[in-house]
Amino acid sequence: MTYEEILSVVNETSVSQDLQTIAHKVIQNERITQQECLTLFTEAELGFVGILADFVRFRTNENIVFFNKNLHIEPTNICIHNCTFCSYSKKKGDPLCWEMSIDEMLEVISKIPENSITEVHIVGGVHPDRGINFYCDLLKAIKQIRPSIQIKAFTAVEIDFMAKKSGFFISEILQKLQEAGLQTMPGGGAEIFDETLRAKICPSKTSSERWLKIHETAHKIGIPTNATMLYGHIEQFEHRVDHLTRLRDLQDKTNGFQAFIPLKYKKENNYLGIEHELPWSEDLRNFAISRVYLDNFKNIKAYWPMLGKELSQMTLEFGVNDFDGTINDSTKIYSMAGADEANPNLTEEQMITLISKVGRTATERDSLYNIITTH
């Protein structure tokens, strides 16, 4: 859409004065307030937020849509926490639990042909017996067999446990992991920052304040990270706005977040007891409003194994410019929660086709968003 076409939609008489004011601010690259973000959630129709998000997406990234070639490893699903939305964690002794040794993880990596992936993404449950030494040994061993591979690993929740178990400060843990080969951190464990909701859905987990502190510390020592938001469960729009605001504030301070990833709550096999997942139109509105509000985030990522390939492709029209990775089939966190992608896997060609079909330039990136190839 041209600038004039956007303005004509925004200025239509059916659009409320409040929404028109918000749209004019967005178009002029002025920051919108928390209250205005809430107004978008409560009042704006999908088409309206879609136009604004697409405008911001193009201003920020033109037609580039990133993907990377990566492998997910989930070392264990044994976890000390009991998050009620989690379909994946098990206690020791449960027939559905697993714990991979370092050798087993190395075997998975060594089976992947050299240079066919650039990143390994490692996230799992918080295993009570595994601490900083185990994870440093793992990272060093990976670097030894594949020196060029970039390692994105450990949520703030896993980092928090490594610090508590060892007695080291967060900064010391992060430095040790960095020395062992950690390059970036994923955005998991953020869930929803509102403390009252957190007490209901993940009571024992790292607090919101500490999650933000761990990411701030990582940014300070040169480890870029991602941020997520789990939505579509018991939260209200106000809680999403609060969550996004805390992220936007930290990003103003550090500029260390690389991408924001909204994670849609999936309902199967967990104790939260939500009967219905959100309709796709609400997913798209959530992506679009996040794109508009997080004006200091360069990338908004759709995690396709959870959303499904078709809905993920649609998000590209609603602010998304990052399609995550080709991901081999070992990730279980969403398949156990009922995601369609039981064995998520997209070849590079399939990924490029999905992106190109909506008129975008599929662009392979590394973990630090350096461009590798443009298709």
Ligand code: V47
């Ligand atoms: O923190 C758990 C979520 C997260 C469910 O940074 C669920 O590149 C939906 O953060 N329904 C971990 N979501 C995964 C994660 C992630 C994934 C991909 C890429 C990146 C990245 C990060 O998974 C948890 C939690 O929010 N989760 N259970 C569920 N039932």
Ligand code: SF4
């Ligand atoms: Fe453990 Fe993460 Fe599941 Fe919570 S969401 S129970 S921390 S694996």
